Amino acid sequence: MLTTRPRGTNDILPGEISKWHHLEEVLRQVAGLYGFQEIRTPIFEHTELFQRGVGETTDIVEKEMYTFFDRGNRSLTLRPEATASAVRAFVEHKLYAETQPVKLYYLGPMFRYDRPQAGRYRQFHQFGVEVFGTREPGVDAEVIAMSMDIYQRLGLKNLTVELNSVGCPACRRSYRTMLQEFLEESKEKLCGICQNRFDKNPMRILDCKNENCQELTKNAPTINDALCDDCRDHFTGVQEYLNKMGVEYRLNPRLVRGLDYYTLTAFEIMAEGIGAQASIGGGGRYDGLVEQCGGPPVPGIGYAMGLERILLTMEQQGIDRATSKSVQVYIASLGEKARLVGAALAQELRGKGITVEKDYQDKSLKAQMKAANRYNASYTLIIGEEELKNEEVVLRRMQDSSQEVIPLDGIIAYLAGEIKEGDDKR
RNA sequence: GUGGCUGUGGCGAAGUGGUUAACGCACCGGAUUGUGGCUCCGGCACUCGUGGGUUCAAGUCCCAUCAGUCACCCCA
Numbered sequence: 068m069l070t071t072r073p074r075g076t077n078d079i080l081p082g083e084i085s086k087w088h089h090l091e092e093v094l095r096q097v098a099g100l101y102g103f104q105e106i107r108t109p110i111f112e113h114t115e116l117f118q119r120g121v122g123e124t125t126d127i128v129e130k131e132m133y134t135f136f137d138r139g140n141r142s143l144t145l146r147p148e149a150t151a152s153a154v155r156a157f158v159e160h161k162l163y164a165e166t167q168p169v170k171l172y173y174l175g176p177m178f179r180y181d182r183p184q185a186g187r188y189r190q191f192h193q194f195g196v197e198v199f200g201t202r203e204p205g206v207d208a209e210v211i212a213m214s215m216d217i218y219q220r221l222g223l224k225n226l227t228v229e230l231n232s233v234g235c236p237a238c239r240r241s242y243r244t245m246l247q248e249f250l251e252e253s254k255e256k257l258c259g260i261c262q263n264r265f266d267k268n269p270m271r272i273l274d275c276k277n278e279n280c281q282e283l284t285k286n287a288p289t290i291n292d293a294l295c296d297d298c299r300d301h302f303t304g305v306q307e308y309l310n311k312m313g314v315e316y317r318l319n320p321r322l323v324r325g326l327d328y329y330t331l332t333a334f335e336i337m338a339e340g341i342g343a344q345a346s347i348g349g350g351g352r353y354d355g356l357v358e359q360c361g362g363p364p365v366p367g368i369g370y371a372m373g374l375e376r377i378l379l380t381m382e383q384q385g386i387d388r389a390t391s392k393s394v395q396v397y398i399a400s401l402g403e404k405a406r407l408v409g410a411a412l413a414q415e416l417r418g419k420g421i422t423v424e425k426d427y428q429d430k431s432l433k434a435q436m437k438a439a440n441r442y443n444a445s446y447t448l449i450i451g452e453e454e455l456k457n458e459e460v461v462l463r464r465m466q467d468s469s470q471e472v473i474p475l476d477g478i479i480a481y482l483a484g485e486i487k488e489g490d491d492k493r
Numbered sequence: 494g495u496g497g498c499u500g501u502g503g504c505g506a507a508g509u510g511g512u513u514a515a516c517g518c519a520c521c522g523g524a525u526u527g528u529g530g531c532u533c534c535g536g537c538a539c540u541c542g543u544g545g546g547u548u549c550a551a552g553u554c555c556c557a558u559c560a561g562u563c564a565c566c567c568c569a
Contacts, residue, residue: 071559071560074560074561125567126568127567127568130566131567131568148569177569181566181567182494182495182565182566183561184562184563184565185564187567187568191569192569195569260566276565342564344568346568347569348569349569371569373569377569399527399528401527431522433522433523433528434522435528435529437528437529437530438529439528439529441529441530444529447529451527453527465530468530470528
């Protein structure tokens with residue numbers, strides 16, 4: 068226990084950090100391009116925020132929250148998602164008083180107490196955006212386009228955007244009864260899970276994986292049949308924008324998202340080959356949420372993507388950015404005095420922006436050369452007794468094994484010159 | 494929360510109940526004087542996840558537990 072990480076968590080080790088850096092860099096860059104500004108909210112919130120924001124009946128709230136009491140006996144919860152927090156901050160700081168829309172993005176860890184499996188962890192990372200203050204279909208389209216833009220820049224292929232409209236609360240209510248009426252007769256024949264869903268969330272029955280259920284719902288009415296004029300207009304508006312913007316998508320009238328707050332636009336981005344958890348991002352509109360969280364009636368839309376799943380997909384598609392530690396100069400020294408000189412040289416070189424690694428343990432020269440090789444050093448400086456006495460250093464070019472003796476007081480300038488030239492050639 | 498599979502050195506992986514638990518990679522050291530990448534030689538396991546049990550004898554069988562993994566529910 069002492070030496071194992073908590074279940075469902077991961078250490079990101081030095082060997083894999085570069086792909087995270089790369090991913091985060093792309094995310095921030097694209098967010099900037101689309102005019103989003105970062106918001107950082109606490110990693111825990113009052114439990115009631117999620118109960119209210121995410122929805123009492125959702126799985127997240129019912130069984131997946133990390134809830135604890137602090138010393139003041141307040142109930143707090145590690146955030147399972149960030150939309151509720153963003154909404155809270157939006158309301159708390161009265162951002163609705165600023166020019167609308169307000170476009171925010173966030174990036175960080177989320178927590179859900181769930182059984183880990185491929186692409187699912189108890190602590191995972193999400194990047195997400197929220198747009199408050201407008202319900203123009205063009206914004207919905209832009210948010211979808213932006214997410215695809217990100218995936219493309221990362222080099223991901225074979226992704227599908229699934230699009231649907233879940234309507235306004237009124238549409239959903241009427242559709243719900245419509246669906247229940249349709250299924251009433253065959254209710255007994257549905258699988259056990261779906262019989263459960265019949266009352267709780269009948270729309271979920273539509274995307275049950277059970278073949279029998281699929282067959283039974285084949286001719287079921289879709290949400291599109293139940294949309295009011297206003298919702299229908301909005302939905303066609305989103306599609307019109309997407310078409311114009313050249314974003315491909317697949318209409319999926321059975322797409323239902325799990326959180327209670329979604330209205331109108333719902334979308335999900337699916338990847339292949341990363342196991343059962345194929346959704347690498349998703350989002351939708353939440354026009355009633357701000358008000359429900361105690362703010363004014365401000366519409367909003369957002370999406371979130373799971374970074375672990377993106378990385379998994381990249382790996383699966385052979386987009387690999389693993390890098391090993393590498394260094395421009397390695398300083399090998401023999402003996403205490405030489406090591407001191409080496410340390411001084413290292414400082415000077417680093418001051419010139421050159422990456423340096425050196426020996427700290429008085430290893431044999433052979434061992435130091437091996438180390439230099441492992442670090443992928445372009446140059447190795449060797450300082451031994453001989454060199455110390457003559458105020459010189461041996462400069463060895465690792466690539467062709469050539470070496471020369473340079474006066475100690477000239478080595479910095481010499482190396483700085485060499486490395487700059489080398490950089491220019493690239 | 495439910496189910497399947499798995500758990501041997503840093504990693505990968507043999508081991509069909511019986512003396513000192515293979516091997517590969519990695520790591521460390523060496524192959525005449527202070528020099529890398531190839532080759533050769535050598536070194537590197539006090540708990541075979543943990544705790545019980547069966548047995549004269551268990552890494553090998555049984556039970557429990559923990560963890561990993563995949564899937565379900567659900568989601569990123």
